[in-house]
Amino acid sequence: MLRTLLSTIGLVGLAAAENGLAGWLRYAPIPGAERYRAQLPSHIVALNATATSPVYVAGQELEKGLQGIFGKQCTVHHAHGHWGAAPQVVVGTVDEYTKAYGALADAPELIEDGFWLSTKGQTVQILGQNERGALYGAFEYLSMLAQGNVTEVAYATNPAAPVRWTNEWNNMDGSIERGYAGASIFFANGVVVANMTRAAEYARLLSSIRINAVVINNVNANATLLSTQNIEGIGRVADVMRPYGIQVGISLYFASPTSAVQGQQNLTTFDPLDPSVVTWWTNVTEKIYERVPDMAGYLVKANSEGQPGPITYNRTLAEGANLFAKALQPHGGLVLFRAFVYNPINESVWKNDRANAAVDFFQPLDGEFDDNVVIQIKYGPIDFQVREPASPLFAAIPKSNVAIELQITPEYLGQQCHHVYLPPLWKTVLDFDLRKDNESSLVRDIITGKRFNKKLGGSAGVVNVGTNQTWLGSHLSMSNLYAYGRLAWNPSDDSTVMLQDWTRLTFGLNPSVIDTMVQFSLETWPAYENYSGNLGIQTLTDILYTHFGPNPQSQDNNTWGQWTRADGTQIGMDRTIGNGTGFSGQYPPEIAAMYDNLASTPDNLLLWFHHVNYTTVLKNGATVIQDFYDQHYAGAATAQTFVGMWQSLQGKIDTERFTDQLFRQVFQAGHSIVWRDAIVNFYHNLSGIPDEAKRVGSHPYRIEAESMVLDGYKTYAVQPFEVASNFTAIVTSTNTTVGTATAVLDFPAGVYDLGVNYYDMYGGNSSYCLYLNDKMVGEWVSNSFQYIGSNEAPRILGHQPSIYIDGHSATRVTFGNVTLAKGDMLKIVGTPSGIEPAPLDYVVVLPAGVVD
Structure with missing residues (x-):
């Protein structure tokens, strides 16, 4: 029936705020829909009148989708009828279609749950081997239309496996x-x-x-x-x-x-x-x-x-x-x-x-x-x-x-x-x-x-x-x-095609939204791997507690078996056949030989299979420890770019979802630095080997909380040590004392981003105010990462919370585009709540384009 692919997509008018409940089944209007409305089916024939049958549901879904995407109102029937030359869509099983219309000229080869979809001619055929397959076909057809694809197709598709x-x-x-x-x-x-x-x-x-x-x-x-x-x-x-x-x-x-x-x-x-x-x-x-x-x-x-x-x-x-x-x-x-x-x-x-x-x-x-x-x-x-x-x-x-x-x-x-x-x-x-x-x-x-x-x-x-x-x-x-x-x-x-389809269905057909979302999303796994545990060492999270934040030392000295076997000179699991655990020998011989040999093991799994010196040289020319440093810094740097990429979508998607996800991207950017610092500090401390780039332990833009002038605050030695800058944070002297930390800024006059690293513990809702020369820059509440910004509704992250000052509770709030001069007075006032003593780690004063 329809013979073209919508190509004049352009910028779509923004929809009303969306809460995400519809997922990818939004059936949002597409640009140019009115031009195709007359060619679309006017009648839907669902070959089962039982309201609880998947074919009946398919008919209802088609009616809803055509109305939402094209503004096309259709009548749903449950038996074969004659409507002149009016286009129609027929959905049902192959058997029921054959009874009503006669056998297909070229009957598709379908297995259980498979379906046939044809948009050629005046009748769209959506035919399943069973009723479930017919419903799948209806969703497939609507997915095409929702993505602006109105080309002619005719194909059968079957599941690769029955267990899904x-x-x-x-x-x-x-x-x-x-x-x-x-x-x-x-x-x-x-x-x-x-x-x-x-x-x-x-x-x-x-x-x-x-x-x-x-x-x-x-x-x-x-x-x-x-x-x-x-x-x-x-x-x-x-x-x-x-x-x-x-x-x-x-x-x-x-x-x-x-x-x-x-x-x-x-x-x-x-x-x-x-x-x-x-x-x-x-x-x-x-x-x-x-x-x-x-x-x-x-x-x-x-x-x-x-x-x-x-x-x-x-x-x-x-x-x-x-x-x-x-x-x-x-x-x-x-x-x-x-x-x-x-x-x-x-x-x-x-x-x-x-x-x-x-x-x-x-x-x-x-x-x-x-x-x-x-x-x-x-x-x-x-x-x-x-x-x-x-x-x-x-x-x-x-x-x-x-x-x-x-x-x-x-x-x-x-x-x-x-x-x-x-x-x-x-x-x-x-x-x-x-x-x-x-x-x-x-x-x-x-x-x-x-x-x-x-x-x-x-x-x-x-x-x-x-x-x-x-x-x-x-x-x-x-x-x-x-x-x-x-x-x-x-x-x-x-992976890329699936992501493109999902983006079109979820956020619309704007090419810049699709391109940005795809680029951003495809970079997320490599970035996370780089700042959470590269070279096959596995995710260096706290395996004894919430599995969320960093805690590399929790991996060893326990009975759970997610070990790194790291000490002062070597790291990695020896899973070789001769000297190690023999795990590599569980693979068929060709694969066992590859993993058993240090030279043929891919670098990205090196520490999974081999126990090596930190100074072992990788295929990229770096040593193991230097690659640890380099990749953790690179991964966190990439996570910072996600904020700008998401911000570029403002005005191109609805405000509710834009704002909600921006909050999460800002959190990811800050927490990736917590991850980076924890891992590089831990292994720098363990190995004693310096970073060739002189980044580890060097933070020229930070003001350590413990170096500020404290009133009502006291220093606190954080455990594990690596999840606090300089291993130290500050907490209020009691759980009812308001704490103040002040510092005279020693940065050239200019416009900066002010970031505050603090700890959001479960069991308290501490509040903070940030002042510059006694003028408030911003305020926030530490409540399961609930952030109160100007005229914004609070948003809460859903990870497993922590009752400790650790890598799970560590986070950052950032206030952008703050004008300051050398000699300005910075002050943070923290009010404790419950078990949470308004803990602070450091303040960072970042010039434009600088990653802490």
């Missing part, structure tokens, strides 16, 4: 483990919530990116989910998600039979081979399917991080998984069994290595898992780090079904407060060739079943949406959820 699930780590009390966007949309106070509005809205978003199942509760599960009341609640969630083609799954607590659960028998054992336990799970499963006949299945975490499992009874993990698989088999359900199985280990044993755990546990069991069990494998061997090699387990269990586990909620990667566009990271694993049996063995081909001829496989994404209207806590973080769905359908999809 999300995992939501929601707890029964309404909290979300590693969730940064508010409370659960599924649970509160121990039960399933009554209001299903957000659950339905989430199902709509997921359906549009072709996700087919949602596990609604935490992998660290609670037996009370299986109560009679909550099974009914699960049913209500399933009822609102079903029309969107979304099935519901649940995580299980392995020891549930021994727990007191309403409506269920209480046993004295959870041994997976005990007949009473088998009967218990069979009965519970039947009860669930009575209420939720299309339940997707179970997700199980067992014998890891203190969770009970089959090993408790000296049973194998396969015996544990098969317990649930057999209960599900009559109902067609799947078991996704996590390969995240490890125990605390002794660091003093050189050959101990947590990275070995997955292969050690699962490879001997290959072939023992039932056909409806899928082993869910984290993309790397440790735990969602900023860079990891592909897990060798993907190649180690060719007889088993496998799925890749990705994390959309970036637990170790900024917790939605640092923007990190993740698909380029994911693609390093998906596109990696493991060379099993010396043949091409791309991870993406393994998880889709192509490489080892498996029928089951796919992707599981840890998403953790919350009640925040942005869903994930940040508007830009939704690009990761969108791309996850795209990759689950087609793991070969391109």
Whole structure:
């Protein structure tokens, strides 16, 4: 029907303020829409009249989308009709279309969930192999139109894999483990919530990116989910998600039979081979399917991080998984069994290595898992780090079904407060060739079943949406959820293309917005890697606490196994076969040989596989320690540019989202410097090797808080030392004393940015005022990073908070374009609150273009 691509896009009039709830399904008007309105369908035929069917929903979605994008009002019908020459769109299954209109001339080859889309001629055909596929096709058509693409197309598309699930780590009390966007949309106070509005809205978003199942509760599960009341609640969630083609799954607590659960028998054992336990799970499963006949299945975490499992009874993990698989088999359900199985280990044993755990546990069991069990494998061997090699387990269990586990909620990667566009990271694993049996063995081909001829496989994404209207806590973080769905359908999809599509759908068709957003987002992962842990050392966050801010010394001297083995002369894990932990030998021979050799190991994974001197020379000519210095400074410098890039979008996107994200970019810029300084100071102190560029420890634009004239303030030795400039901060002398810190400025007259580094602790709402010559420059409140600027609503970042003065609570507020002269008096007044003693680290006086 329509034969052109909208090319005269120009600047679109700004829409009303948007809160992010619509995600990429805004259906915003596009420029020039009126020119195409007459050619668009006037009638929508949805070949199912049942209001809860995905085809019926597809008809409603098409009606809404055509109205929103083009202002085109359409009539929805549910049977074949004759409307003369008026264009129409028909959506339904291939079978229903054939009954109504006759067989297609060239019937597409579709598998489950696949669809055919043709915009040629007077009738747009959107035909699914099943109803879910038809709905996917409707969203595809609307996505094209919303991006200004009205060209003629005719193609069929099929999913690369049948498992396209999300995992939501929601707890029964309404909290979300590693969730940064508010409370659960599924649970509160121990039960399933009554209001299903957000659950339905989430199902709509997921359906549009072709996700087919949602596990609604935490992998660290609670037996009370299986109560009679909550099974009914699960049913209500399933009822609102079903029309969107979304099935519901649940995580299980392995020891549930021994727990007191309403409506269920209480046993004295959870041994997976005990007949009473088998009967218990069979009965519970039947009860669930009575209420939720299309339940997707179970997700199980067992014998890891203190969770009970089959090993408790000296049973194998396969015996544990098969317990649930057999209960599900009559109902067609799947078991996704996590390969995240490890125990605390002794660091003093050189050959101990947590990275070995997955292969050690699962490879001997290959072939023992039932056909409806899928082993869910984290993309790397440790735990969602900023860079990891592909897990060798993907190649180690060719007889088993496998799925890749990705994390959309970036637990170790900024917790939605640092923007990190993740698909380029994911693609390093998906596109990696493991060379099993010396043949091409791309991870993406393994998880889709192509490489080892498996029928089951796919992707599981840890998403953790919350009640925040942005869903994930940040508007830009939704690009990761969108791309996850795209990759689950087609793991070969391109990171840049997905980002361009998401930007057009989310922020409109202005070319400068698209170009800026794409450039900015593609730079975020390399920047974050550079300022948080490069050379394969992994994310140098605090692994003992919140996993948010920097704390490199927390990596070692514990039993968790995320070690760097850093000392005064050497750093890195020796994972070689001969002298190290042997981890490199878990890969097929070609890959093992590459990683086992220092010379052939890529620099970006060097410290993952090798324990080397700080003075070891890299392929780029720098030493390990100098590259640490250089890249951490480079990464933080790049993060500063994100602020200006985002500011360039002012007036080109709506004010609400612009302002909200600008706040986050300013925070990321400041916190990247906290990261940079913590890492370079720590390793400079540890190694004693100076920075060739003389940057580490040199801060000519800073005024240390402890060097100011203090009244009501006292000095405080910060721990860990590296997260405070000069290792020292100041705090009020008591929690009721107002503190004042003053300094005479010794900078040439000019216009500067004034930055104040302080600590925003959980448990207090300290307030601060900044004065220049007794004239207020600005004020702010330390309240979960709640900033009060002129005429701006407060905005709160959602990362895991800290009750300490540390790298998690460290942050910066900046006041731009301040005119000052030599001899001016700078004063900060801090008023403590609760446990928070108005802590300050330093003031920085920055000339234009200078990065602290």
